[in-house]
Amino acid sequence: MQFGVFTVGDVTVDPTNGREPTEAERIKAMVTIALKAEEVGLDVFATGEHHNPPFVPSSPTTMLGWIAARTERLLLSTATTLITTNDPVKIAEDYAMLQHLADGRVDLMMGRGNTGPVYPWFGQDIRNGIPLAIENYDLLRRLWREDVVDWKGKFRTPLQSFTSTPRPLDGVPPFVWHGSIRSPEIAEQAAYYGDGFFANHIFWPAEHTRRMVGLYRQRFEHYGHGSADQAIVGLGGQVFMRRNSQDAVREFRPYFDNAPVYGHGPSLEEFTAQTPLTVGSPQQVIDRTLSFRDYVGDYQRQLFLVDHAGLPLKTVLEQLDLLGEEVVPVLRKEFESLRPAHVPLAPTHASLLAAAGGGGDSTVHAVDDVTGRAPEGAR
Amino acid sequence: MTVRTLAVVSAGLSQPSSTRLLADQLAAATRDELVRHGEQVELRPVELREHAHDIVNHLLTGFPSEPLRQVLDEVTGADGLIAVSPIFNASYNGLFKSFFDLVDADALGGRAVLVGATGGTARHSLALEHALRPMFTYLRAVVTPTAVFAAPEDWSGGAVDGALRARIERAGRELAELVRHSAPSSGPVDPFALTTSFDQLLNGRDG
Numbered sequence: 001m002q003f004g005v006f007t008v009g010d011v012t013v014d015p016t017n018g019r020e021p022t023e024a025e026r027i028k029a030m031v032t033i034a035l036k037a038e039e040v041g042l043d044v045f046a047t048g049e050h051h052n053p054p055f056v057p058s059s060p061t062t063m064l065g066w067i068a069a070r071t072e073r074l075l076l077s078t079a080t081t082l083i084t085t086n087d088p089v090k091i092a093e094d095y096a097m098l099q100h101l102a103d104g105r106v107d108l109m110m111g112r113g114n115t116g117p118v119y120p121w122f123g124q125d126i127r128n129g130i131p132l133a134i135e136n137y138d139l140l141r142r143l144w145r146e147d148v149v150d151w152k153g154k155f156r157t158p159l160q161s162f163t164s165t166p167r168p169l170d171g172v173p174p175f176v177w178h179g180s181i182r183s184p185e186i187a188e189q190a191a192y193y194g195d196g197f198f199a200n201h202i203f204w205p206a207e208h209t210r211r212m213v214g215l216y217r218q219r220f221e222h223y224g225h226g227s228a229d230q231a232i233v234g235l236g237g238q239v240f241m242r243r244n245s246q247d248a249v250r251e252f253r254p255y256f257d258n259a260p261v262y263g264h265g266p267s268l269e270e271f272t273a274q275t276p277l278t279v280g281s282p283q284q285v286i287d288r289t290l291s292f293r294d295y296v297g298d299y300q301r302q303l304f305l306v307d308h309a310g311l312p313l314k315t316v317l318e319q320l321d322l323l324g325e326e327v328v329p330v331l332r333k334e335f336e337s338l339r340p341a342h343v344p345l346a347p348t349h350a351s352l353l354a355a356a357g358g359g360g361d362s363t364v365h366a367v368d369d370v371t372g373r374a375p376e377g378a379r
Numbered sequence: 380m381t382v383r384t385l386a387v388v389s390a391g392l393s394q395p396s397s398t399r400l401l402a403d404q405l406a407a408a409t410r411d412e413l414v415r416h417g418e419q420v421e422l423r424p425v426e427l428r429e430h431a432h433d434i435v436n437h438l439l440t441g442f443p444s445e446p447l448r449q450v451l452d453e454v455t456g457a458d459g460l461i462a463v464s465p466i467f468n469a470s471y472n473g474l475f476k477s478f479f480d481l482v483d484a485d486a487l488g489g490r491a492v493l494v495g496a497t498g499g500t501a502r503h504s505l506a507l508e509h510a511l512r513p514m515f516t517y518l519r520a521v522v523t524p525t526a527v528f529a530a531p532e533d534w535s536g537g538a539v540d541g542a543l544r545a546r547i548e549r550a551g552r553e554l555a556e557l558v559r560h561s562a563p564s565s566g567p568v569d570p571f572a573l574t575t576s577f578d579q580l581l582n583g584r585d586g
Contacts, residue, residue: 134580184573185580192577205442211571263437274444317400 004044006079006303009057012310015258029313038074040324046077061094070100080111084132085122092143092164099169104349107176119226143175171361175347191219196232234301238285245280259309282326382419386457390464390475402463408551415416452567455486459558466498470510488519491557504528524552
């Protein structure tokens with residue numbers, strides 16, 4: 001099972017001292033968190049993508065490319081890549097490029113984005129959210145899998161004899177997750193393609209996750225990708241830890257009370273009861289996280305949100321230390337001992353390559369203008 | 380025989396509340412009329428005051444607490460709805476509106492609704508027609524022709540009689556009539572139900 005962190009990339013005032021980080025500080029904090037994630041033995045770092053303040057990560061592959069150059073093992077991902085407002089051609093190019101630079105340590109998670117005004121900035125309309133996600137993703141798959149694409153759709157200009165370059169590393173496209181909180185169409189989409197399904201699982205009741213994952217698993221089996229319990233499921237989670245649980249509650253409460261999304265609403269106690277948010281000791285986080293399996297089954301990826309609501313970088317790095325030293329080693333062992341042999345691990349570049357019977361260079365060479373011939377050795 | 384369900388929503392803030400009193404009398408009149416026609420009736424009283432914090436939390440977080448979810452399901456899954464608010468500053472109070480803001484725009488379509496209101500003066504009575512009725516019309520509910528307003532003078536003497544009593548009975552008859560002639564509610568909508576296949580999603584893109 002894979003463990004990691006995902007970040008929204010919000011610039012939020014620290015409510016305990018009124019200090020708001022600059023964009024530069026926040027961006028550097030995000031990549032510091034990624035490097036720390038590798039250092040403490042986590043598997044995945046995933047960044048959000050946003051195009052409006054107070055968020056900074058508008059250019060995920062720039063950030064992930066930087067991280068790729070400074071890490072060895074860490075898997076780089078997104079949470080989420082906007083499949084609605086990004087041009088699928090650009091997604092195909094950017095993430096194939098990242099795959100090459102990161103030696104295959106790349107996957108990504110599709111999401112729609114729920115901020116209406118953002119869509120027209122990119123020539124789209126939020127009312128087309130689901131149709132955009134369906135059409136754009138179908139094109140994205142083809143761009144990664146077919147060397148030359150002729151395509152016509154509803155939302156972007158047609159493509160004729162288009163080759164997306166670079167081709168995916170070893171001819172193997174990155175694995176894709178689809179993230180959604182409560183749109184059954186997206187669970188259906190993930191199931192149809194046999195892709196992964198990621199339930200955000202923060203800020204929302206566990207019941208949403210149970211229903212969405214249940215639907216995805218059932219449809220995954222329906223479409224013949226394997227049995228329902230072999231579907232590829234990822235979950236979010238939000239934690240704040242101190243060795244002593246009272247210290248965790250005391251320290252986190254002002255951040256909770258003033259947080260974007262849920263601040264000034266339910267109490268910390270209500271919210272931890274209603275959603276998977278866990279504030280307490282490492283052991284409490286271990287127990288709560290293990291309990292997720294009770295309603296989603298054996299799953300493949302667990303990402304934690306730890307840098308939300310204005311928490312200072314120092315505190316976030318301490319959270320990563322606790323995750324890496326005390327929480328994740330136990331979770332790895334426990335989840336692995338519970339996982340039946342027929343339930344797969346999350347796909348990686350290596351496993352996808354092996355499943356494809358090995359790969360090779362997938363370069364598409366340009367045809368010579370004069371002779372009309374491709375160079376020697378070209379496909 | 381099916382049991383007809385009536386949700387009775389009261390947004391009164393004081394306890395005891397004249398809004399709740401009016402809601403109960405409208406419910407009783409409707410129930411009596413349905414019973415006279417041989418129907419069985421289940422009343423589902425909802426005192427919004429008890430859910431005030433959960434209503435605000437839902438507005439802020441986007442999801443209901445478990446008790447509030449049950450209330451929303453009971454209201455949207457009932458065959459008929461009686462909705463009564465005190466009039467504040469010439470309209471329904473904030474609690475009433477906040478609650479119905481949490482009801483999905485399709486959840487009350489075609490549903491029989493009786494609206495009522497209370498206020499400090501009869502001069503507020505048209506708030507029923509310019510605030511409550513349009514809101515339920517937007518939700519595509521079927522609102523009875525009679526809406527019932529109760530002013531302090533209607534309660535004077537400690538008994539409801541005369542004009543208010545007649546209006547309550549007429550409104551109850553109208554709601555009962557609508558409920559009797561509508562198909563039983565199929566219950567609350569399941570937001571997680573898949574209503575389309577992927578082939579439809581993929582191929583319907585030209586539609």
